[in-house]
Amino acid sequence: MNEPLAESEAPQARNSALGEDALWHILYSLGRDNAHPDKHKCYWGLVLAVRDRMLEKWASVQRQYYENDDKRLYYLSLEFLPGKFLRENLLSLGLESEAHTFLRKYSFSLDQIMDVECEPGLGNGGLGRLASCYMDSMATLGLPAFGYGIRYSYGLFRQEIRNGRQVEMPDNWLHEGNHWLIPRPHGLYPIRFYGTVHEWQDDDGTLRHDWRGGDIVMAMANDMYVPGYRNGHVNCIRLWEARPHKEFVLSSFNAGDYIGSVQEKIKDENISMVLYPSDDAPEGKTLRLKQQYFFVAATMRDLVRRFKKLNKPWDQLPEKNVVQLNETHPSIAIPELMRILLDEELICWEDSWFICQKLFAYTNHTILPEALETWPVELMERLLPRHMQIIYEINRRFLEDVRLHFRDEPDLPSRVSLISDGPEKVVRMSHLAIVGSFSINGVSALHTQILRDRVFHDFIRIFPDRFNNKTNGITPRRWLRQCNVSLSWLLSEHLGCDWVTDLDQLERIRELADDEEFRHDWEQCRLTNKKRLADHIEKRNGITVNPHSIFDVQAKRFHEYKRQLLNVLHIISLYNHLRKNPEVMMQPRTFIFGGKAAPSYWMAKDIIYLINCVARRINSDPHTRNVLKVIFLANYNISLSQLLVPATDVSEQISTAGYEASGTGNMKFALNGALTIGTRDGANIEIGERVGQDNIYLFGLCEQEVLDMRNRGYDPWELYKNDGELREVLDMINSDEFTPGNPTAFSGIFNSLLSGGDRFMVLADYRAYAETHQRIAHEFGDRELWIRKSILNTAGMGFFSSDRAVREYMDDIWGVKPDV
Ligand code: GLG
Numbered sequence: 001m002n003e004p005l006a007e008s009e010a011p012q013a014r015n016s017a018l019g020e021d022a023l024w025h026i027l028y029s030l031g032r033d034n035a036h037p038d039k040h041k042c043y044w045g046l047v048l049a050v051r052d053r054m055l056e057k058w059a060s061v062q063r064q065y066y067e068n069d070d071k072r073l074y075y076l077s078l079e080f081l082p083g084k085f086l087r088e089n090l091l092s093l094g095l096e097s098e099a100h101t102f103l104r105k106y107s108f109s110l111d112q113i114m115d116v117e118c119e120p121g122l123g124n125g126g127l128g129r130l131a132s133c134y135m136d137s138m139a140t141l142g143l144p145a146f147g148y149g150i151r152y153s154y155g156l157f158r159q160e161i162r163n164g165r166q167v168e169m170p171d172n173w174l175h176e177g178n179h180w181l182i183p184r185p186h187g188l189y190p191i192r193f194y195g196t197v198h199e200w201q202d203d204d205g206t207l208r209h210d211w212r213g214g215d216i217v218m219a220m221a222n223d224m225y226v227p228g229y230r231n232g233h234v235n236c237i238r239l240w241e242a243r244p245h246k247e248f249v250l251s252s253f254n255a256g257d258y259i260g261s262v263q264e265k266i267k268d269e270n271i272s273m274v275l276y277p278s279d280d281a282p283e284g285k286t287l288r289l290k291q292q293y294f295f296v297a298a299t300m301r302d303l304v305r306r307f308k309k310l311n312k313p314w315d316q317l318p319e320k321n322v323v324q325l326n327e328t329h330p331s332i333a334i335p336e337l338m339r340i341l342l343d344e345e346l347i348c349w350e351d352s353w354f355i356c357q358k359l360f361a362y363t364n365h366t367i368l369p370e371a372l373e374t375w376p377v378e379l380m381e382r383l384l385p386r387h388m389q390i391i392y393e394i395n396r397r398f399l400e401d402v403r404l405h406f407r408d409e410p411d412l413p414s415r416v417s418l419i420s421d422g423p424e425k426v427v428r429m430s431h432l433a434i435v436g437s438f439s440i441n442g443v444s445a446l447h448t449q450i451l452r453d454r455v456f457h458d459f460i461r462i463f464p465d466r467f468n469n470k471t472n473g474i475t476p477r478r479w480l481r482q483c484n485v486s487l488s489w490l491l492s493e494h495l496g497c498d499w500v501t502d503l504d505q506l507e508r509i510r511e512l513a514d515d516e517e518f519r520h521d522w523e524q525c526r527l528t529n530k531k532r533l534a535d536h537i538e539k540r541n542g543i544t545v546n547p548h549s550i551f552d553v554q555a556k557r558f559h560e561y562k563r564q565l566l567n568v569l570h571i572i573s574l575y576n577h578l579r580k581n582p583e584v585m586m587q588p589r590t591f592i593f594g595g596k597a598a599p600s601y602w603m604a605k606d607i608i609y610l611i612n613c614v615a616r617r618i619n620s621d622p623h624t625r626n627v628l629k630v631i632f633l634a635n636y637n638i639s640l641s642q643l644l645v646p647a648t649d650v651s652e653q654i655s656t657a658g659y660e661a662s663g664t665g666n667m668k669f670a671l672n673g674a675l676t677i678g679t680r681d682g683a684n685i686e687i688g689e690r691v692g693q694d695n696i697y698l699f700g701l702c703e704q705e706v707l708d709m710r711n712r713g714y715d716p717w718e719l720y721k722n723d724g725e726l727r728e729v730l731d732m733i734n735s736d737e738f739t740p741g742n743p744t745a746f747s748g749i750f751n752s753l754l755s756g757g758d759r760f761m762v763l764a765d766y767r768a769y770a771e772t773h774q775r776i777a778h779e780f781g782d783r784e785l786w787i788r789k790s791i792l793n794t795a796g797m798g799f800f801s802s803d804r805a806v807r808e809y810m811d812d813i814w815g816v817k818p819d820v
Contacts, residue, residue, distance in 0.1 A: 019049075022048070025048035026042075026045040030048075042103060042108055042113055046086065046102070047086060047179045047180065050093065050099075061235070070144040070817070071320050071815060072816065075135065075145060075146065076149075076324065076326060076333060077127070077330070078330065080122050080128050082226075085180045086110075086113070086117055088478060091229075091481065096110075120155055121155025122152055122156075123156065124156055125279065126279075126365070127279050129638070130365075130664060133474050133478075134805070134806055136228075136477060137806040139226045139229075139235045140229040140477070140803060142228060143235075143818055147235070148240075148299040150291060151272055153172075156637075157277055159636070160634055161634045164608075168277075182222065185220060190219075193384070196214075197212075211339070217243070217271060218268075220240065221239070224238075228820075231820055242271035244264070244265040271290050276291075284374075289380070292329055292330060293383070304340060315354070317359060318359040322359060322816065324814070327373075328373045331432050333360065334432060338352050338356055358438055359438075361440075362437040362439070364447075364451060364661075366661050367450055372429075372455075373428075376427075377427060378424070394432070395419055399417060417431070418431045431459075434456065442470075443661050444682045444685070446680075470808050471662065472662040472667070473802035473803070473804055474664050474668055476803075479667075483642035486528050486529065487522075487794075490521055491509065494512060495508055503800075506796075506798045509795045512791065513788045530547040533551070533647035543629065545590045550588070550590065550649050550650055551649045553591075553644055553669070554593055555592070555636055556663075557595050559597075559601075561659040561760050563656060564593065565749065566654055567654065569730075571591050572732060573726070575614075575621075575624060576729065578628060579624065587627075587778075592633060594633040596636060610749060615630035645672050649675065650677055651674040651675065652677055653665070653681070653682075654700075654769065655679055655682065657679045657681045657706050658703035660681045666682070666684055671797040672794065675790065676698075677699065677773065679765070680698055683800070684696075690797065691793045692792060694789070695789045696793075697775065699765070709761070714761065720754060723766070730753065733750055734750040
């Protein structure tokens with residue numbers, strides 16, 4: 001497809017054409033013959049040519065930061081999910097048509113070339129993707145921002161489906177190397193673990209601490225560049241990689257223990273070897289805490305190094321820097337900075353603490369109790385002995401203050417303590433992050449309200465001014481401009497190109513919803529995208545789907561609270577209905593699922609298995625297969641999401657109210673014109689407010705009703721007894737209907753919904769969900785009505801741009817200013 005948007009006139013430092021540079025690189029950087037480059041060579045050559053242009057801009061932007069004495073933002077995240085780079089970077093730098101010209105010469109399309117690129121899976125889902133959307137917006141707004149994380153050798157596992165079950169395969173994303181990432185082998189930082197703390201008194205009698213001994217691992221930077229959208233600005237995400245301190249332990253080498261000495265080296269590199277495959281169920285493993293401290297310590301070193309170059313007094317550290325903690329994962333940064341200030345810079349406690357509390361800001365992303373991070377005191381004491389001492393002291397001073405100000409609440413100190421008593425003492429990382437930060441934010445209005453009312457209720461009274469909301473956002477560059485070329489084209493034809501960086505402009509298509517020709521064009525765009533997805537499904541799953549059917553998509557991590565189960569129960573009941581009433585005319589539907597389950601989350605994996613078993617049965621039934629199809633797309637990732645999002649008619653956002661902090665998938669689908677069927681949860685509520693209640697299908701219990709129902713005593717068996725249709729479905733999964741010969745395959749699921757008490761209220765919302773789907777099928781049949789609603793969804797989604805979200809962070813929290 002041709003480039004639909006005008007290329008920007010962004011100044012290019014280099015005169016040579018992109019293609020010529022690509023050819024040059026094929027020969028001189030890759031050492032390959034460039035006479036007739038194949039698609040791999042074309043890809044790598046292009047990458048290097050694009051990278052050159054980014055680096056030039058990056059270097060001048062860095063200089064500018066120093067010259068302008070800018071305040072800097074450090075965005076610390078254990079996860080980033082950037083998706084593939086080439087198309088994004090071409091787009092941002094305004095180089096797409098040059099790339100097309102080059103590729104056409106060798107008969108390749110950009111799509112073909114993109115197949116060569118490996119997607120970095122350095123995150124689990126929403127949290128990591130949010131970090132990447134925000135990095136994109138920061139660069140586009142021209143902020144002096146630095147992302148920091150880990151360069152995992154293995155990203156999130158690749159998911160295969162074998163006999164209906166999820167199988168995890170290693171994701172060796174670096175096996176061919178990756179030129180988007182520039183390693184910096186010079187100037188590594190030593191990072192200490194274990195060891196002991198020595199106390200000593202300096203000349204004026206002050207007690208000093210010195211952390212010594214233990215193991216040293218080196219942190220090496222790998223830089224990944226993030227260009228702003230056509231503004232000449234380039235930022236960087238620095239990913240730390242663990243390297244051995246010494247190549248070989250010489251003593252064991254001399255003693256003949258060659259393998260033993262190499263093993264030491266392997267142990268050190270383990271720290272950045274693999275991403276933990278769950279962001280909401282901490283495993284409490286030493287390696288995970290090591291990962292957290294490793295990347296945080298290296299990052300704080302960078303921050304302090306750059307600050308020292310400025311020759312400013314320490315109290316200006318928070319005037320010149322701000323650190324945003326993405327979840328509690330990097331919150332060990334607080335005691336780490338305290339350690340640097342106290343022990344290395346010899347600054348007194350009060351001043352050090354003052355600096356810390358003005359530097360850090362913390363974003364909470366979840367209220368699931370099992371997801372709130374804690375670390376055993378015993379482990380912390382061994383691995384990071386000095387940090388544990390500092391945490392004790394932070395806590396002692398904090399609780400003293402609490403006792404003073406809340407004299408008549410003797411229980412309060414133990415509730416807010418950074419360290420919980422119990423059979424095993426643990427450090428509560430969220431409490432540490434709250435006490436050590438000047439800002440704490442939730443990620444949707446409802447989520448922030450829940451933090452205030454329940455999860456952090458005690459802290460609201462102690463620090464009333466620290467809490468605020470920042471509803472999440474997504475970048476329109478990747479999630480509309482890039483993934484939905486045909487719609488982008490249509491939008492630009494009517495609005496001009498500015499919507500790409502000013503998403504509120506989409507409001508202006510509201511009036512076009514009444515224009516028949518525009519609606520026709522809109523529908524054609526959607527159909528093009530649906531056909532493309534249908535082709536993909538045919539290729540990947542060998543199943544033919546009807547592009548005119550309702551594409552109903554639930555694509556996200558598998559978790560009980562996200563309730564893929566509710567979806568599949570309803571699909572089974574539709575199937576039953578069809579079989580019993582073969583004469584009824586039903587709107588053809590294609591239900592599409594995508595998503596991974598944490599490898600140790602058995603219930604989530606059983607749900608994947610159930611979906612695949614139901615799919616097998618339904619797709620092979622000649623009586624129903626023309627109207628009902630169920631597709632599971634394996635290995636859901638950013639690339640697959642970019643294919644799904646623009647082709648979706650109905651977006652499933654059906655978490656139990658109160659459990660999904662925000663969701664960002666919900667925003668991507670709605671922005672691309674899908675209609676949402678959703679609960680009053682997370683950002684769904686705000687999406688409803690923006691697109692209009694007539695253009696969204698909200699159903700089911702709201703958060704308060706969920707709480708009330710639970711308090712009153714919720715009995716799922718009642719629903720089982722009273723709802724015949726639902727009972728039939730449940731009995732089917734509790735038999736060998738979908739797993740011939742094995743009637744107990746899904747008894748775990750059945751029991752969790754009934755005897756187990758249905759923790760996530762699936763059955764309680766079932767009826768409302770089924771009725772809402774009936775309405776949807778009916779309204780989908782009215783093409784004018786549906787397309788109008790689709791347009792109004794896109795029109796109302798401007799608010800959910802990550803540019804808006806980042807601007808709010810910038811104005812209310814960070815105090816950094818654009819430098820463009
Ligand atoms: C979390 C939450 C999502 C949220 C995302 C980004 O579960 O609801 O949208 O962070 O804030 N772990 C996550 O994906």
